[in-house]
Amino acid sequence: MNANKNRVNFGEGRLPAMAPLANPYVPFQIEGPVRYEPRKAMVRGTLYPGLDLPFMGMANQNNLPVTPLSEVQVLAFAVQELALYLDTHPEDLEALELYRQYQELYRKCAQAYQADRRPLNHTTPGRDDEYAWLDDPWPWEFAANKGE
Amino acid sequence: MFQYEKKLQYPVRIQRPNPRLASIIISQYGGPDGELGASLRYLSQRYSMPFDELKGLLTDIGTEELGHLEMIGAIVHQLTRNLKDNQFRDPAFAPYFVDHTVGVYPAAAAGFPWNAASMAVKGDPIADLTEDLAAEQKARVTYDNILRLSDDPDVNDVIRFLREREIVHFQRFGEGLQRLREKLDQRNVYFMNPSIDL
Secondary structure, three states, X not given: OOHHHHHOOOOOEEOOOOOOOOOOOOOEEOOOOOOOXXXXXXXHOOOOHHXXXXXXXXXXXXXXOOOHXXXXXXXXXXXXXXXXXXXXXXXXXXXXXXXXXXXXXXXXXXXXXXXXXXXXXXXXXXXXXXXXXXXXXXXXXXXXXXXX | OOOOOOOOOOOOOOOOOOHHHHHHHOHHHHOOOOHHHHHHHHHHHHHHOOOHHHHHHXXXXXXXXXXXXXXXXXXXXXXXXXXXXHHHOOOOOHHHHHHHOOOOOOEOOOOOEOOHHHOOOOOOHHHHHHHHHHHHHHHHXXXXXXXXXXXXXXXXXXXXXXXXXXXXXXXXXXXXXXHHHHOOOOOOOOOOOOOOOO
16 A cells, blocks of 8 residues: 555544544544645546545546536536535635636636537527537437547 | 536546446446435435535435436446347346346346335434445445456446545535534434424
8 A cells, every 4th residue: 555645635534532422423524625626636536635545546547538528527526526525614715715716617618618509408598590409419428428 | 406417427438338347337327326326315315404514415415426327327328339139148238138128227237126225214314314324335335346347447437436426425424414413412412303303
């Protein structure tokens, strides 16, 4: 085991000094934890190195296709990770500020993506006379994910 | 309400069809520790949760699990696309094929259909959140086992992402439980059921 790799995970959790018995405890993630940049977060499956605990050292490398869709996915993922963090850390104002910044980046990125006849949902304003919602490929199809 | 977003949470791009592997992966669609059970468990437990942060946490994680259900469906779909006759006859896939062709049906790898008995809604927040901690661990181990069984790099890339999400969700449920406990009687957190006695 690589001691360096595990170092970040040490000391990022807080446990109460005294606590009721007969209860399960998960250490509370400290405020202001170390974070990955958003593309790496998406590749690793978490924004937080302290929670990045791969099976048998098999970690994903940065091989995401760089496409307009993956840009949207990366920013949506950063927003999701911050949302889950804020659900249990609503008092962390630095995280709240970052959440707002990523929301704004997501909004712009999704807008640009959708302007190219790729609506993400039915509330996307159409730009032409065609009903683009039905256009192939759908998300579960290989062609939607293979990169460009 | 729920509104469909026409994108996956994380890309699924499986180059090589492999029906044998699909018949294993299907367990995370409709098996005992799969994503269908995960999403229904959390989205159903919300209603009896007493505090804002717990309602929010179950809503957000339950919604993400629906996205994971879709990703597993995408893996199974792509592993079974453009199959040749001899691939339908693979003894690992034929029992699934005879009932579902290449449709995606919520069943365990062993063949039994999805069952609500694989999840619980107890209606007590400590019990439900403790169930959720265990559920995330069981899903993590299922992904560990898939990584042991699969040597397809395109599948494993997605499985490692999904496995990591289980760890993050475990952390958040544990924190949710701590926030709940802080609101209860410190001398006896089991004094009453906050779902009905507050």
